[in-house]
Amino acid sequence: MDVRRESEATPTKNRTGVERKSERELVVTRTVNAPARLVFEAWTKAELFRRWWVPKSYGLTLLSCEMDVRVGGQYRLVFRHEDSTMEFFGTYLEVTPHSRLVWTNEEGDNGKTVTTVTFDENAGKTLLVVHDRYPSKEALDSGSTGAMPEALDQLDELLASLGSSSVTK
Amino acid sequence: MAQYSQTHFDASFGALSDATRRGVLEQLGRADASITALAERFHMTLTGMKKHVGVLEQAGLVSTEKVGRVRTCKLGLRGLEEEAAWIERYRQLWAARFDELDIVVEEFKRKEKANGRKKRK
Numbered sequence: 658m659d660v661r662r663e664s665e666a667t668p669t670k671n672r673t674g675v676e677r678k679s680e681r682e683l684v685v686t687r688t689v690n691a692p693a694r695l696v697f698e699a700w701t702k703a704e705l706f707r708r709w710w711v712p713k714s715y716g717l718t719l720l721s722c723e724m725d726v727r728v729g730g731q732y733r734l735v736f737r738h739e740d741s742t743m744e745f746f747g748t749y750l751e752v753t754p755h756s757r758l759v760w761t762n763e764e765g766d767n768g769k770t771v772t773t774v775t776f777d778e779n780a781g782k783t784l785l786v787v788h789d790r791y792p793s794k795e796a797l798d799s800g801s802t803g804a805m806p807e808a809l810d811q812l813d814e815l816l817a818s819l820g821s822s823s824v825t826k
Numbered sequence: 827m828a829q830y831s832q833t834h835f836d837a838s839f840g841a842l843s844d845a846t847r848r849g850v851l852e853q854l855g856r857a858d859a860s861i862t863a864l865a866e867r868f869h870m871t872l873t874g875m876k877k878h879v880g881v882l883e884q885a886g887l888v889s890t891e892k893v894g895r896v897r898t899c900k901l902g903l904r905g906l907e908e909e910a911a912w913i914e915r916y917r918q919l920w921a922a923r924f925d926e927l928d929i930v931v932e933e934f935k936r937k938e939k940a941n942g943r944k945k946r947k
Contacts, residue, residue, distance in 0.1 A: 671928070673921040675913050683916065687924045690848055691931040695938070699930050709930050712922035763938070794836060 680794035683786040691780035693755045698787065700758060701726040701772065711736065727752055768792030796826065841885035845872070847878050851887060851901070858900040861890075 674686040689696050699705045700778040707722040720735040720742065735747040744764060751759035755776060770791050775782040791797040803821055841847055846868050853859060853867060866876035879899055882888035889902045 671924070673917055673924055675917040675920065677839060677913065677919070679843055685857075685917075685920045687920070689924070689928060689931055691935055695931055695934050696927075699927055699934065705930055705934070709923055709926035712919070712926055714922060715919075785924075794839075 677797075678788075681791045681797055683789045683791075683797065685785075687785050689783045689785060691783060692781055693783045694774040696783045697755045697758075697776050700776075701752075707734075710728075710734070714771075725749070732761075768796065769793065837885040838887065841881050841887055844878070844881075847882055850875075850878060850899075854888060854899055854901045858898050860896050860898050862896070864899065921940060 663683065665709070671688045671690070674719040676684045676686075678684050678746065701724065703722045703724045706724060707719050710722075711719050716738060717739045720737050722732075722734050724730075724732040726732075728749060728751065730749045730752075732749070733744060736743050736745075745762065747761040747763045747769070749758070749760045750771070751757055751773075754807045755778075758774045760772055763770065770789055774792075775786045775788075777786070789797075842851075848899060850864055853864065859867070861875050862872060864879070865872050868875065879888060879890060883890060883902070888899050888903045890899045892898075902944055916939050
């Protein structure tokens with residue numbers, strides 16, 4: 658099927674789309690070349706999740722990753738960036754195997770962000786739709802809650818450099 | 827994020843949250859147009875279009891000029907660069923994440939395949 662060597666990324670890079678649906682909602686889409694069953698595992702098993710959630714190029718170290726993936730279960734991610742640590746935590750609201758995950762981000766000061774991820778399989782590929790609903794438009798604009806780390810300002814430089822060096826090991 | 831003017835940001839996104847207003851911007855990207863022409867183009871009343879143009883104008887996305895009895899609209903000086911950069915940064919984070927997810931999933935697929943072969947033997 659794929660004759661490339663292991664060290665290489667998937668041959669055809671899938672595109673990541675982002676749309677601001679409203680002043681409180683952001684939607685990210687991406688197709689993954691694998692059945693929903695596998696993709697869902699990568700989102701719900703801590704040992705797999707921790708390998709991709711924090712891109713290596715961002716200079717963050719994931720110190721711990723605990724995920725109790727069931728309705729009412731909690732998750733907690735602890736990162737280190739330079740000398741500081743930050744925590745992200747919340748509760749799973751919906752867990753439908755291979756098709757839907759809903760959780761809250763509760764670390765922000767301005768209320769909860771709710772993230773809904775749907776896994777839609779078609780011909781062996783899975784369309785991922787990640788929908789973030791922020792508690793207010795201010796929370797979204799400042800990126801202080803949810804999928805964006807709180808220490809976003811520190812990440813700015815790293816992000817800027819990401820574009821110029823797209824191939825970091 | 828602090829370098830962005832929050833108010834401007836809100837106004838821009840508010841202005842862009844409407845399909846007609848996005849259509850008007852697209853239209854003005856091609857050529858300047860009067861409010862009357864825009865109202866006709868988008869099948870709405872003159873009053874309705876005036877409101878939309880007003881929102882775009884307030885966000886700095888459109889500027890208007892009245893010559894005689896005709897008010898002409900054109901794209902404002904303030905572009906969408908800041909908004910685009912903000913969204914692009916968010917997209918980059920997710921793209922980087924998903925690139926690593928692809929690697930994890932590919933490896934997972936190979937492992938499953940190998941396990942499947944073992945089982946069949």
